[in-house]
Amino acid sequence: MSESAVQIIARGPRFIAETAAEALDADPMLEGATYSILEEDEDRGIWRIDAFPTTDEEAEGVEATLKAHDGLSVTVEKLADADWLAMSLSGLPPVRAGRFFVYGAHDQGRVPRNTVNLKIDAGAAFGTGHHGTTVGCLQAFDELLKRERFERVLDVGCGTGILAIAAAKSGSKVAVGTDIDAPSVRIANENAKLNMADARFVHASGLNDRKVRGQGPYDLVFANILAPPLVSLSQDIKEALHIGGVAILSGLLRTQERRVTAAYLSRGFVLERRIHRDAWSALVLRRMG
Template sequence: MSHTALQIIARGPRADAEAAAEAIDRDILLEGATYSILEEDEDRGLWRIDAFPTSDEEAEALQARLAEHPGVTVKVEVLADADWLAMSLSGLPPVRAGRFFVYGAHDQGRVPSNAVNLKIDAGAAFGTGHHGTTVGCLVAFDELLKRERFERVLDVGCGTGVLAIAAARTGSRVALGTDIDKPSVRIANENAKLNRADARFVYASGLNDQRVRGEGPYDLVFANILAPPLVALSQDIKEALRLGGVAILSGLLRTQERRVTAAYLSRGFHLERRIHRDAWSALVLRRMG
């Protein structure tokens, strides 16, 4: 039986919404689930989760996790038979993150001349630049570029490739991205060509792939994934970085900061900065030992 395209919408106070999002992150069956969390109504203190299950099993698991939190109300809507992702993103405005300007084809005429312009259209991979985690990574990278350069950059869980492409466009000699999703790798390589960026993307699980090790050690590692794999990869990311190298981590909620930060501090990292966008956090850590 084919899966009916659904959108699951949950609304509630921030604490309840963040707790529900954490429950989704903890569920191993939902490791690849696509969802977002953002503030919908500041005056009312209302936050919203939008989830887009790709199977009936995932839809059931999402609803089960959300139902565990009585502070949020849950609604399920059937999506029309259309490219809803492209349609929804076609109306999103371009994003400015420091020197970076991320835009889609519909904003071709709004590209500024004083920015590093990155054209990333809607597609089947995460990372158009609109999500708070991606913006946080770009803002962190922009700030670092004001005082140092990164010759060798790795993007773990690259999605559309926007972060590695941003590195290549700002002078990184090596800009390599990896993903465990083959369509994402294809899309990222297409985006690199579209942006005339000397960035390369490979299908690889983890950082022990020979193609990943062969380009290291890296000056900078991006990892915009989820909190549990960020913790699990802390030693691998350390080993991939040179001494003094920087890790920019995101994909985690503010409530998950302490857990992720503790994992990296225990590996000899120093926390340099936190960046918050909506409920999301980006961490800038430097390898000191």
């Protein structure tokens, strides 16, 4: 963790902001950097990037990358010495995505009766359900569930475990999540217990890990990660699915859709749907061969 926690904020036109976000994704030294991008002022056409680096080196890299893009106004603000993540989550409203209702402990009394309710506390893991990528995945899943069922589901890069938990609570008999980050796996398993969901999360470095491969082939694979690993994992995700299985991919910007889609089309997938939330995209692809 950085000696002094900071938030880096960049504002500018959409094209420049998205280009800067792509640069953050493309830098291997910033692979774990956490940031969001959204439209701040529709009338003025201003988009905003908020980054929360966890080390001094990461903070320097993010700041330098953003400042390298002319047209962005970049500021660095120190965060108070407090559990700022928990504080920020306490102010987040619940999220509805189709049949799914995502909420935190502070919204315990606002839970509907006719929804699949997911109580998610992030801790140190990504995926509260508020980010456009997670909402897009849940929306895509909800639409698919209207016409088919998925007995075996894999969540690659599970974070808080929200997607595998959603699958388990929607009737999937096998719901497995995997992450290269051990704290995320611990948090995901805690969230599964909290939701009384029969989902299991394992610490694994790839889809070829026996704990992952042994439960396949899968009917559905979630991968809410980043565009570069989505491309590099395209063959592994194909092999994890049976023919006719579905991949729901997110963690990518709209500007990265073509690159990611092309990688999967070349491996025998067909694109069934795109979902856009802010600058983010979720893709629904089906393995045909």
